Each structure stands twice: as C-alpha cells, then as structure tokens.
Amino acid sequence: MNFYELFIPHATLLLGVFIISALEIWGEEDRLSHQWIVHTFVLLLATIQQVLLYRVPSTVFGRGGLVLDGVSQTLSISILLLGIVVQLWRRGEYTQLTPQANLLTLGATLFALFSVQSNRIFFGILAIIGLLWAIQGALAAEGHRKNQPALVHSALVRSLIIFLVGGLLSLLCFSVFTETRIDEMQRVIARPNLSVSGLMSIQILTLFLGALVMGIPPFQGLLGYSRRQTSWPLAVGATTLLAIVGLNIFLRWVILIFSRPNIGALELEALGTINVFLDVRIVSVVGLVLVPLLALFNNDLKSSFLVFILNPFVHALFAFSFGQRETFGFAMSQILVSVFVMGLLISAIESLQLPPQFSWKEWRGMGRKDLISSLLVIMSLVAAAGLSPFYGSILLYKTLCINSWFGLFLLLNVALSGYYVMRLTALAFQKGATSATRVRELTKNQRLWGLGQLALLIFMGIFWESLYKYGAFSIRNFFGDI
Amino acid sequence: MRIKFPIVLIGMLILFSASIALGEVSRVPWLVVCGLSFIGIFIFDTENAITKNIANSTLFLTVFGLVLKSILEPSVEYFWRDVAGAVFLIALGFEQNSESWDGHILLRSMLTPAVLFFILVMGQSLPALPAEATLICSLAGIFLLALLELFSMLRKQGDVQTTAFMSATRSATSSIVSLFYCATFLPNLIHEAPFINIQLLVPVMGVCLAMLGFFLRKSRERYILFCSGWSLFILWTALSFEQNRIFAGIGGAVAGAWSTVIVSRAPIRGNDLRYIFLKISGWGIPGSILFTFILLGLLPSTNMNLRIGSVIWLLGFFIYWSGLVGNADSDRSTPEQSWGWRQSIALALTIASTALLSEPGMLARAMSVWWGGGK
Numbered sequence: 001m002n003f004y005e006l007f008i009p010h011a012t013l014l015l016g017v018f019i020i021s022a023l024e025i026w027g028e029e030d031r032l033s034h035q036w037i038v039h040t041f042v043l044l045l046a047t048i049q050q051v052l053l054y055r056v057p058s059t060v061f062g063r064g065g066l067v068l069d070g071v072s073q074t075l076s077i078s079i080l081l082l083g084i085v086v087q088l089w090r091r092g093e094y095t096q097l098t099p100q101a102n103l104l105t106l107g108a109t110l111f112a113l114f115s116v117q118s119n120r121i122f123f124g125i126l127a128i129i130g131l132l133w134a135i136q137g138a139l140a141a142e143g144h145r146k147n148q149p150a151l152v153h154s155a156l157v158r159s160l161i162i163f164l165v166g167g168l169l170s171l172l173c174f175s176v177f178t179e180t181r182i183d184e185m186q187r188v189i190a191r192p193n194l195s196v197s198g199l200m201s202i203q204i205l206t207l208f209l210g211a212l213v214m215g216i217p218p219f220q221g222l223l224g225y226s227r228r229q230t231s232w233p234l235a236v237g238a239t240t241l242l243a244i245v246g247l248n249i250f251l252r253w254v255i256l257i258f259s260r261p262n263i264g265a266l267e268l269e270a271l272g273t274i275n276v277f278l279d280v281r282i283v284s285v286v287g288l289v290l291v292p293l294l295a296l297f298n299n300d301l302k303s304s305f306l307v308f309i310l311n312p313f314v315h316a317l318f319a320f321s322f323g324q325r326e327t328f329g330f331a332m333s334q335i336l337v338s339v340f341v342m343g344l345l346i347s348a349i350e351s352l353q354l355p356p357q358f359s360w361k362e363w364r365g366m367g368r369k370d371l372i373s374s375l376l377v378i379m380s381l382v383a384a385a386g387l388s389p390f391y392g393s394i395l396l397y398k399t400l401c402i403n404s405w406f407g408l409f410l411l412l413n414v415a416l417s418g419y420y421v422m423r424l425t426a427l428a429f430q431k432g433a434t435s436a437t438r439v440r441e442l443t444k445n446q447r448l449w450g451l452g453q454l455a456l457l458i459f460m461g462i463f464w465e466s467l468y469k470y471g472a473f474s475i476r477n478f479f480g481d482i
Numbered sequence: 483m484r485i486k487f488p489i490v491l492i493g494m495l496i497l498f499s500a501s502i503a504l505g506e507v508s509r510v511p512w513l514v515v516c517g518l519s520f521i522g523i524f525i526f527d528t529e530n531a532i533t534k535n536i537a538n539s540t541l542f543l544t545v546f547g548l549v550l551k552s553i554l555e556p557s558v559e560y561f562w563r564d565v566a567g568a569v570f571l572i573a574l575g576f577e578q579n580s581e582s583w584d585g586h587i588l589l590r591s592m593l594t595p596a597v598l599f600f601i602l603v604m605g606q607s608l609p610a611l612p613a614e615a616t617l618i619c620s621l622a623g624i625f626l627l628a629l630l631e632l633f634s635m636l637r638k639q640g641d642v643q644t645t646a647f648m649s650a651t652r653s654a655t656s657s658i659v660s661l662f663y664c665a666t667f668l669p670n671l672i673h674e675a676p677f678i679n680i681q682l683l684v685p686v687m688g689v690c691l692a693m694l695g696f697f698l699r700k701s702r703e704r705y706i707l708f709c710s711g712w713s714l715f716i717l718w719t720a721l722s723f724e725q726n727r728i729f730a731g732i733g734g735a736v737a738g739a740w741s742t743v744i745v746s747r748a749p750i751r752g753n754d755l756r757y758i759f760l761k762i763s764g765w766g767i768p769g770s771i772l773f774t775f776i777l778l779g780l781l782p783s784t785n786m787n788l789r790i791g792s793v794i795w796l797l798g799f800f801i802y803w804s805g806l807v808g809n810a811d812s813d814r815s816t817p818e819q820s821w822g823w824r825q826s827i828a829l830a831l832t833i834a835s836t837a838l839l840s841e842p843g844m845l846a847r848a849m850s851v852w853w854g855g856g857k
Contacts, residue, residue, distance in 0.1 A: 365582065387566075393604075402609075403609040418593075419597070
C-alpha cells in the first residue's frame with residue numbers, strides 16, 4: 001500500500017470543506033440544502049474510503065506522522081459513522097443548516113480523524129486543539145447569538161489549557177525519549193537508563209489529558225456549558241466524538257507506549273516503574289461510579305443524558321485497563337457499537353422534538369404521549385447502561401470474569417445505571433404528563449427507521465461473535481501479531 | 483390489525499424455523515415447547531393486545547427470539563444473559579402496557595426485579611464466588627422471574643394487571659427457563675443439603691402466595707398470585723428430578739401460558755356458561771387442562787420431600803379454588819368480548835385434555851419417546 005492512500009478520507013473531507021465554503025460564497029438561494037447534501041455525501045464517501053483502507057493487518061506509517069492499524073481504523077470508522085448520524089439528524093433542527101455549523105462540524109470530523117491517526121504526540125495535541133476549536137465554534141454557531149462570545153472565549157481558554165499540558169508533555173517526551181513518535185517511544189522505553197521521574201510525569205500528564213478529553217467525571221469534558229445551548233444531535237455527537245478521541249489517548253499514548261505483550265501474547269504487561277494498567281483502572285473506576293451518579297443527580301435531562309452516554313466508553317476503558325487480549329477485543333467493538341447507540345438516541349430524541357432545555361419533570365408521562373420514540377430513547381440508554389440483550393452486556397460479562405476485586409465497581413455501575421434506566425422508564429409511564437412539549441405523530445417510515453436501528457442493536461447484542469472477531473482483529477498490533 | 487396478525491405470525495414462524503434449523507438435536511424438543519407456548523399465546527390473545535401497536539408486536543417477537551436463543555446457547559453464562567434480556571423486555575412491556583401510576587419507583591416499578599435479575603446474572607461471572615453462591619444467584623433469578631408481577635401489586639390504585647398477554651409471556655418464559663435450566667445446566671450441588679430442601683421451600687412459597695390472596699379483594703390480583711404460584715409449581719416439578727413429573731411440568735408450562743392469556747380482563751357476558759367455564763378453567767379447576775397437569779404433577783413418589791410437597795401444593799390449590807366462590811368481578815372498564823374462534827378452540831382444548839387423565843402414563847410415554855436422548 002502506498003502511504004499516501006492514508007490521506008484519501010482526509011482529502012475527501014477537506015474537499016467537502018472547500019465545496020461548502022464555495023457554495024456559501026457563490027451559491028444561490030438554495031445553497032443551504034446543497035451544503036447539506038455535499039456534507040452528507042463527503043461523509044459517506046470518506047467512510048467508504050476508510051473502510052476500504054482496512055485491507056492489511058499490519059501497521060502502515062504515513063508521512064506527516066500518520067498511522068493506520070486496526071485501532072486507528074476502528075476509531076476512524078466510528079468517528080465517520082458518528083459524523084453521518086449527527087449530520088443526518090441535523091436536517092430537521094430549528095437552528096440547522098447554518099453554514100458555519102456545517103463547516104465546523106465537518107472540520108471537527110477531520111481533526112478527530114487526524115487525532116486518532118496521529119503517530120506523534122505533538123501532532124495529536126494540535127489535532128485535539130483544532131477539534132476543540134471547531135466543535136466549540138459549531139456549538140456556538142447553533143447557540144444563542146448573545147452567548148457566542150462567551151462560548152468562543154471558553155473554547156480559547158480550554159484549548160490554551162490543552163496546549164499548555166500538551167506542550168509540556170511533548171517537551172517531556174523529547175527530554176526522556178528524544179522523540180514524540182509513539183512507536184519509537186515504545187521501543188525506547190525498554191531501555192534501563194530512562195529517567196523514572198520523567199516517565200512518571202509523562203504517564204500522569206497523558207492520563208490527565210485522556211480523562212480531560214474524554215470527559216470522565218470529575219472532569220466535565222472540554223465542552224462544558226456550551227452543549228446545553230445547542231441542538232441535541234450536535235451535543236450528543238460532540239460528546240461522543242471527544243469520548244472516542246479521549247479513549248484513543250488512553251489506548252495509544254498510555255497503554256501502547258507503557259506496555260508490551262506478555263509471553264504467549266494473551267495479555268499485556270506494564271513497562272516502567274508505575275503500573276500503567278492500575279492507573280487507567282483507577283481512572284475508569286472513578287468514571288464507573290461517578291458517571292451514573294452524576295447522571296442521576298442532574299436535574300436537567302439533557303445534561304444528565306450527556307453524562308450518561310459516557311457509560312459505554314467508561315466500560316470499554318475499564319476493560320482496556322486489564323490488558324487482556326479477549327476483553328481488549330470486546331472493548332474495541334464496544335466503541336463501534338456505541339456509535340450506533342448514539343445514533344438511536346439522537347434519532348429518537350429528534351423524533352420526540354425535545355427542546356434543548358428539558359427537565360426530568362417534563363419527561364414524566366412522555367411514554368403516554370409518544371410510545372415509540374420514548375421507548376427508543378429508553379432502549380438507547382439501556383444499551384448505554386450495558387444491560388442485556390445489548391452488546392454492552394457481553395463486555396460486562398467478559399470483564400467481570402477477570403479475577404479482580406475491581407469487578408465489584410463494575411457491578412456497582414450496573415446497579416446505578418440500572419436504577420437510572422429504571423427511573424427514566426418509570427417516569428415515562430407515570431401519571432402527570434405535562435404539556436411542556438408538543439409531540440408530533442411519527443410517520444410510518446420514521447417508526448420503521450427507529451425500530452430498525454433498535455433491531456440492529458439487539459441483533460449486534462445477540463449475535464456478537466462477528467463483532468468480537470472484528471475487535472480482536474483490530475488490536476493485533478497491541479499484542480505483537482504483525 | 484388484520485395485516486399485523488399474519489405479519490407477526492410469519493415472524494414467529496421464521497424465528498421458530500430458524501432456531502430448529504440451527505439448533506442441536508437435543509435442544510429441538512425444548513424449542514418446540516417454547517414455540518408452542520408463544521405461538522399459543524399469540525393465537526389465544528383475545529384482547530388483540532400483541533397486534534395493538536408496533537411496540538407490543540416488536541417486544542413480543544424479541545422476547546420470543548431471546549427465549550429461543552437462550553435454549554440454543556452452549557453454556558450457562560450465555561443462557562442467563564439471553565434470559566436477562568428477555569426478562570428486561572418483559573418488564574418494559576409491563577410498564578408500557580400498564581395504566582399510569584404514581585409513587586415510589588424502586589418498589590413499584592417492574593424494572594426493579596429485571597435489573598436485580600441482571601445483577602444476579604452478572605454476579606455469577608465473578609470468579610471469586612464459590613459454586614454455592616453461583617447456584618444461589620441462579621435460583622434467586624428464577625424466583626425473581628416467577629414473582630416478577632408482584633412488584634406491580636404494590637401500586638396504590640391496584641393497577642395490577644396490564645394485559646393478559648404480558649402475564650402469559652412472563653409465565654411462559656419463567657416456566658421454560660426453569661425447566662430448561664434444571665434439565666440442562668443445574669449443577670449436582672442441588673442434590674446436597676441444604677439445597678435439596680428447596681423441594682419443600684417452593685411449595686411452601688406457593689401456599690404463602692395462595693394465603694396472601696385471601697387478603698386481596700380483586701380477583702385479578704389473586705390471579706396474578708395464582709400465575710406466580712403456577713410458575714413456582716412448574717419450577718418444583720423441574721426440581722423433582724423425576725421424569726414423569728418433569729413431563730407434566732412441561733405440559734403444564736404450555737397449558738399455563740395458554741390459560742393465562744385466555745383469561746382476559748373482559749367481563750363475563752350475561753350468564754354465558756361457556757365464558758364462565760373458560761374463565762375459571764384458568765384457575766385449574768377440575769375439568770380444565772391445568773387440573774389435568776396438576777394431577778400429573780402430583781403423582782405419588784417414593785421421595786419424602788416430594789410427597790410432602792405434593793400435599794402442600796394440593797392445599798395451596800384448594801385455597802385458590804375456595805377464593806373463587808362468589809367472586810366474579812372483572813374489569814368493567816374493558817369492553818365485553820364476543821365469543822370467537824379463539825375461545826372455541828380454547829374451550830375444546832381444555833375439555834378434551836381431561837381425556838389425558840384416563841391413562842395418566844400416556845403423556846409420559848409419548849413425551850419420553852419424543853424427548854429420546856435429548857433430555
């Protein structure tokens with residue numbers, strides 16, 4: 001494979017940005033619809049191109065510090081699929097089709113691709129900053145005009161923090177490894193004369209950065225308040241996008257560098273003085289406890305949902321933290337499945353036409369107003385909670401099978417998430433439906449589309465073997481099978 | 483409605499045929515029992531609740547598919563995972579089909595036992611747990627499934643019964659799961675003390691449910707207790723480890739699901755004796771299909787636990803039947819139903835089934851030939 005081929009999806013997305021810009025400058029009255037079509041088309045094309053690139057099991061390095069292996073491929077496909085889902089459902093928004101939001105969401109997808117495919121930590125930091133600016137800009141563009149300066153300012157401050165942390169991390173990597181290339185760092189780390197304090201500092205910074213980008217509580221994510229102002233698809237999409245990028249940091253910048261395959265290549269062993277797996281596990285345990293708790297205590301339903309949708313990603317991170325081959329494979333597939341879960345959630349919420357600000361009180365009795373859409377919202381959150389018959393349950397089962405007392409935290413997460421879903425369901429069918437929302441009758445096609453997505457998710461949960469094989473194939477480079 | 487009926491039926495037949503085609507030979511009889519139970523529920527759904535909306539149809543088909551898949555699973559862990567999915571969907575179905583309610587969520591939501599069931603299933607996978615604890619988790623899960631509907635009885639206004647098809651689906655799932663689990667995956671630990679005493683514990687629980695029914699006014703509430711008790715009765719036959727009793731339990735599982743769905747909320751029209759007989763046949767009165775399986779399930783045994791258990795069960799059923807006297811209340815909010823072909827088939831079946839009692843060993847012989855080495 002020619003390594004320039006790695007850039008084909010990126011080039012397609014970039015071309016889309018140019019075409020949308022050109023349509024904005026020279027377009028006719030109908031330019032917004034044309035922009036939407038172009039946006040959707042380039043996302044579909046880039047996804048197909050990305051899928052077609054997955055033809056080699058070995059790692060391919062490209063110029064500019066890009067890498068294509070199973071992990072970056074799976075994450076890239078997840079990002080592109082998420083982009084399509086968000087784009088399809090932004091069609092019906094009341095603040096939809098603003099050209100700035102179009103351009104910036106496409107740009108965010110492009111930067112997210114770069115950040116998960118980057119083989120250099122410094123370039124990865126730059127891509128994350130770009131992603132943050134683009135997504136904050138899109139959120140600001142869809143929000144109220146009077147809040148836009150505050151949101152843009154917030155984005156600048158947050159990106160500055162990322163830049164400072166990332167810059168420090170890059171400097172430390174240079175000082176310890178004389179390199180920020182991940183594969184080179186992985187090779188160098190086996191040497192005995194490396195600075196222990198330097199390595200520890202790098203680990204702490206990468207863990208902090210991963211948790212910050214992913215938005216694991218107590219960090220509230222890099223997007224903060226701006227998500228509450230904007231449409232549901234963009235808010236859910238932006239949260240999921242950062243969760244995927246954050247997981248990539250944990251996987252590639254933390255686990256890949258500071259571990260190596262053990263004898264037999266069935267699990268990874270930590271390199272260096274600090275057990276990196278224990279660190280990641282502690283971070284994920286905090287997430288396992290706090291994600292459902294914060295979701296439960298949040299009075300605003302949108303903020304609550306935006307916290308709770310991190311649950312499948314925290315499950316995946318917890319599974320990664322054991323460094324075992326089997327759970328690693330399941331967790332990789334979980335990321336891909338989570339995108340479909342978010343797709344179902346977004347489409348159900350859009351069918352219900354929930355306003356940007358929505359409380360638990362207003363949710364009461366919603367199931368009596370619109371049964372199908374409410375059920376779809378509930379089922380998507382059931383899937384996020386990892387309950388059976390969805391795919392998440394098989395990951396939970398496999399992770400619990402590992403002999404570790406940390407498994408009790410996972411059971412606690414299941415109990416709390418179960419209570420969250422129970423509360424959501426019970427309230428949806430309780431008395432006291434408010435008239436705060438007007439519910440439109442779903443068309444037959446919309447019902448079929450929603451139920452089709454649900455059937456697909458259940459199908460993935462029941463017939464999980466193929467998905468697992470895909471995940472297991474994706475992580476081969478971690479276990480030295482190249 | 484007319485279009486939905488054949489669509490759902492075709493969907494069920496496709497799922498059933500696919501499971502038969504993919505399943506091992508040893509699992510085929512179980513698949514047939516499952517198919518008979520669910521297809522029967524669908525056909526005898528006189529309220530047309532399954533085809534009322536697309537949510538109910540999808541839910542029913544998914545539960546059917548999950549129960550079939552659980553029977554096909556090679557290992558106990560995956561079996562429980564599929565069952566947990568079915569239980570969750572059943573609980574969700576109860577919620578969506580119930581009347582609007584109010585009050586404390588944790589105690590009154592049907593999802594509480596479903597989530598507890600899932601935690602028990604997941605808890606079994608902890609490697610640190612001893613075999614005894616794993617068995618306790620499994621048995622607790624089966625009990626939760628049998629007693630699932632009791633949670634809705636804690637609601638204030640007595641919104642106890644949603645639609646008959648949900649109760650029947652729960653009953654069928656519970657019976658099939660307990661029978662299949664006991665016949666296929668149950669560890670030998672069950673034969674040792676203190677677990678062997680479960681053969682006495684289950685009938686005692688059944689009698690407790692029957693006695694609880696004495697304090698309830700509404701016959702619908704008492705019928706929920708009867709259905710839960712029936713699920714426990716099937717579990718007891720499965721735990722008897724005697725072939726004839728297990729076969730009676732298998733027959734009772736199918737008949738129980740059908741009877742539950744045929745006993746609708748609709749009031750009895752006038753003094754139509756057919757209606758009255760059909761309604762009370764769901765309580766297992768003499769002359770009904772359930773009564774036949776009660777007698778076959780309480781066959782004499784050399785095992786002392788089973789003998790005592792049989793007596794306790796008989797006592798429990800008498801308590802239920804005595805509560806029937808002078809109680810014919812129904813949900814007046816439900817429109818009266820006209821006598822149709824479904825009721826005719828049900829009536830014919832329940833009367834014809836009494837013929838089984840003329841030769842009690844016939845059913846056991848027929849089923850043992852059919853089961854062959856598959857059990």
